[in-house]
Amino acid sequence: MDSNGSGRRRFLKQAAALAGVAAGAGAGSELAMKGQSANAQPAKPAAETNGDQRRGVRMSVDHITYYTPLQDYGGVITPASLHFVQYHASHFPDIDASQHRLTIHGMVDRPMSFSMDDLKRLPSVSRVHFVECHANSSPMIHSAGNPNMGLPVQFIHGMASCSEWTGVPLSVLLNMAGVKRGASWLVYEGADPGKFSHTVPLEKAMDDVMVAYGQNGEPVRREQGYPIRMIVPGWEGPHNVKYLSHIKVVDQPYHTWNESMNHSVVRADIGDKARWYHFEWGPKSVITRPSAGLAIPGRGYVQITGMAWSGGGKVSKVDVSTDGGRSWKEAKLQTPVHTKAHTRFNFDWAWDGEEAVLLSRCTDERGEVQPSVAELYNHWGITGEDAKKPNRAIHFNAMQPWRVARDGSVHDAMFA
Amino acid sequence: MGAYTMRCSLKLLVPAMVLAASAAVAQSPNYNVGKPLTQEEIKSFDFMIGPDGQGLPEGRGSAKEGAVIFARRCEVCHGKNGERGVLRRLVLGSPGKPFRGPFRAEEKDSIAYYPYATIAWDYINRAMPVPKPGSLTHDEVYSLVAFLLYRNGIIQEGDVMDAKTLPKVEMPNRNGFVPAVPVYPPDPTKPNWF
Numbered sequence: 212m213d214s215n216g217s218g219r220r221r222f223l224k225q226a227a228a229l230a231g232v233a234a235g236a237g238a239g240s241e242l243a244m245k246g247q248s249a250n251a252q253p254a255k256p257a258a259e260t261n262g263d264q265r266r267g268v269r270m271s272v273d274h275i276t277y278y279t280p281l282q283d284y285g286g287v288i289t290p291a292s293l294h295f296v297q298y299h300a301s302h303f304p305d306i307d308a309s310q311h312r313l314t315i316h317g318m319v320d321r322p323m324s325f326s327m328d329d330l331k332r333l334p335s336v337s338r339v340h341f342v343e344c345h346a347n348s349s350p351m352i353h354s355a356g357n358p359n360m361g362l363p364v365q366f367i368h369g370m371a372s373c374s375e376w377t378g379v380p381l382s383v384l385l386n387m388a389g390v391k392r393g394a395s396w397l398v399y400e401g402a403d404p405g406k407f408s409h410t411v412p413l414e415k416a417m418d419d420v421m422v423a424y425g426q427n428g429e430p431v432r433r434e435q436g437y438p439i440r441m442i443v444p445g446w447e448g449p450h451n452v453k454y455l456s457h458i459k460v461v462d463q464p465y466h467t468w469n470e471s472m473n474h475s476v477v478r479a480d481i482g483d484k485a486r487w488y489h490f491e492w493g494p495k496s497v498i499t500r501p502s503a504g505l506a507i508p509g510r511g512y513v514q515i516t517g518m519a520w521s522g523g524g525k526v527s528k529v530d531v532s533t534d535g536g537r538s539w540k541e542a543k544l545q546t547p548v549h550t551k552a553h554t555r556f557n558f559d560w561a562w563d564g565e566e567a568v569l570l571s572r573c574t575d576e577r578g579e580v581q582p583s584v585a586e587l588y589n590h591w592g593i594t595g596e597d598a599k600k601p602n603r604a605i606h607f608n609a610m611q612p613w614r615v616a617r618d619g620s621v622h623d624a625m626f627a
Numbered sequence: 628m629g630a631y632t633m634r635c636s637l638k639l640l641v642p643a644m645v646l647a648a649s650a651a652v653a654q655s656p657n658y659n660v661g662k663p664l665t666q667e668e669i670k671s672f673d674f675m676i677g678p679d680g681q682g683l684p685e686g687r688g689s690a691k692e693g694a695v696i697f698a699r700r701c702e703v704c705h706g707k708n709g710e711r712g713v714l715r716r717l718v719l720g721s722p723g724k725p726f727r728g729p730f731r732a733e734e735k736d737s738i739a740y741y742p743y744a745t746i747a748w749d750y751i752n753r754a755m756p757v758p759k760p761g762s763l764t765h766d767e768v769y770s771l772v773a774f775l776l777y778r779n780g781i782i783q784e785g786d787v788m789d790a791k792t793l794p795k796v797e798m799p800n801r802n803g804f805v806p807a808v809p810v811y812p813p814d815p816t817k818p819n820w821f
Contacts, residue, residue: 299754300754300757300760301757301758314664314668314672316669316673321663322663322664322669323661323662323663323664324661324662324663324664324668325660325661325662328660329660329661332658332660333658333660334658383658387661398675400675400753404754404760404761405753405754405757405760406753406754406760406761407754408675408749412811414811414812415811456672457672457673457675459673459675461677461681463677463679464678464809465675465676465677465678466678466742466743466745466746467746467749467750468746468749468750468754471741471742471746471804472735472740472741472746472750475735475804477729477730477731481805483728483729483730484803484804484805485730485735485740485803485804485805486804486805487804487805487809488806488809488813490811490813
C-alpha cells in the first residue's frame with residue numbers, strides 16, 4: 212500500500228468518525244427500532260497494530276513478525292497486546308465488520324453466508340488454546356554462527372501464545388450448511404491482501420475447530436484477524452487463518468501453496484523427499500525464567516518457571532532438570548490444566564553458584580514425551596554438523612537447555 | 628405463587644421441553660440466521676483451485692505472453708526470468724532440462740518443486756504481486772504460469788495453458804512428498820512430532 216493510499220484511508224476514517232459524532236443519537240434509535248441491542252453490533256478492534264512495543268518487530272516485504280515476551284508474564288494467558296504475529300503480507304487489512312461475511316460452499320446442501328451479527332447469535336463457546344507458528348523455536352535461530360545466537364527466549368520460542376478464544380464451533384456452521392456425503396476436507400481463506408489459504412480435514416473441523424471473534428474478553432485484534440479467525444486447537448499456526456472469509460467443503464486436500472510448498476520440509480531420513488501436512492504440535496515446553504539474557508542475582512532460592520503444551524491434549528506432567536538431563540524432578544502445574552493450552556509449571560530450586568544446565572520436559576495425557584534435540588534429529592536423520600544448519604527445519608519441539616554460568620548469566624545451550 | 632405452583636408448571640414444562648428438543652433435532656439445524664448463497668455469488672469469489680483443476684476459470688495464456696507480463700510485474704522481486712531476484716528464485720533447470728532435485732534450502736521456492744501445476748495458478752492469482760495482489764487478469768495468470776513452467780523445462784514454449792491443459796501438466800517432483808497422499812488421522816505408529 213502506498214503512502215497516499217494510507218493517507219486517504221486515515222482521512223476517510225477521520226471523516227467517518229466526525230460523521231459518527233453528529234449522527235450518534237440517531238444511530239441508537241435506529242437500533243432500537245430494529246429490536247437489536249447495541250451489543251449485537253460488531254465491536255471495534257483495538258486500533259494499534261503494534262501498540263505494545265515489548266513484542267519486538269521484524270518486518271520484510273512480505274512478512275510482519277511480532278514475538279511474545281514469554282519471560283515477562285505469569286499464568287497462562289498471553290495479553291492480547293502481546294500475542295505473537297506471523298503475517299504473510301505487507302499490511303494488515305482494515306475490515307469493516309458490518310460488511311464482513313463468512314461463506315460456506317462447495318460440497319454442502321445449502322451454501323450460506325453469515326454476517327458478524329449472525330455469528331454472534333449462534334451458540335458460542337469460550338476455550339483456552341495456544342496458537343504457535345510452525346517455525347517457532349527453529350534450529351536456525353539457535354545455530355552456532357547464527358548472528359541471532361544468544362537471543363532471549365522471546366525471540367527463540369516467542370511465536371507461541373495462549374488465549375481464551377470465544378466464537379462459534381465450526382461444526383455448528385457446517386451442520387447448518389449440511390455437509391454432503393463424500394466430503395473429507397475443507398479449504399478456506401482470509402480477506403487479507405494475499406487471501407491466505409489453508410486446508411483442514413473435515414474430521415478435525417467437526418471436532419473442536421472454532422470461528423473466533425473474541426480473544427481474552429475483547430474483540431479479536433486487527434493483527435489477529437479482526438473480525439474473525441479460525442482457531443484449530445493444537446495444530447500448527449498456519450491452520451488458524453485470520454480475517455476468515457470463505458470456507459469450501461471439498462473431497463480431497465487442496466494443496467494450498469502455504470502448506471504444500473512453503474511449509475513442507477525436505478528431510479534426509481525420507482530420501483530427500485519433503486514431509487508435508489504436519490498437523491498437531493507434539494509435546495513441548497520451555498523454561499521462561501531463568502532463560503537466556505536474564506541473570507540470576509545470586510546463590511540461593513530461584514523459582515524456575517515456564518510453559519508446557521501439547522497439540523495432543525492436556526499436559527499431564529512436566530519434569531525439570533538442573534544438571535543437563537542427568538536427573539529429573541517433577542514440577543508443580545498451575546491448575547486448571549486446559550487441553551491444547553499453555554500450562555504453567557513452577558519448580559523451586561536452590562542455586563549453589565556452580566555452573567548448571569536447566570531443562571524442562573513435557574509429557575502429555577497420551578503419554579507422549581517431549582524429545583531431546585538428539586532424539587529429534589536422530590529421528591529426522593540429521594546428525595553432526597548437519598544439525599547446526601538444518602534445511603529450514605520446522606515443527607521443532609525439542610527440549611530447550613539453558614546454561615547458567617557461575618556469574619549467574621544464562622545462555623542458550625541448545626547446540627553447546 | 629409458591630413452591631407448589633412452581634412444581635406444577637415444571638411438570639407441564641418438562642414434557643414440552645423434551646418435545647421441543649426432539650423437534651429441534653429433527654429439523655436441525657435451524658437457528659434462523661445466515662443467508663443462502665446463489666451460484667452467481669459463489670462464482671464471484673471462489674478461486675480456490677483443486678489439484679485436479681477444479682475451480683479453474685475460463686482464460687488462457689502462453690509462455691511468450693507470460694514473458695512480457697513477468698518482466699513488467701514480477702522481475703523486480705524475482706529477477707530476470709525468475710532466476711536471480713532478491714526474493715524467491717522461481718526457476719531451476721532450463722527449457723528442456725527440468726531440475727529433478729533433491730531440493731535443498733531455497734531451491735524449494737522453484738516452480739519445479741510443486742507437485743501440481745494448479746498450485747501456481749491458485750497462488751499467483753490470490754497473492755501476487757505482493758504490492759497489489761488480485762490485480763492480474765485470469766489470462767495474465769495463465770500466461771505467467773505458462774512462462775514459469777516453460778522456463779523450468781516442464782512445458783514447451785508454444786504450449787497454451789487453460790483450465791483443461793494446466794491440470795494435465797506432469798510435474799517432475801510429483802512424487803517428492805511424504806506421505807504421498809495426505810491422510811488424517813496420520814500414521815498412529817509414529818509420534819505426533821514425526
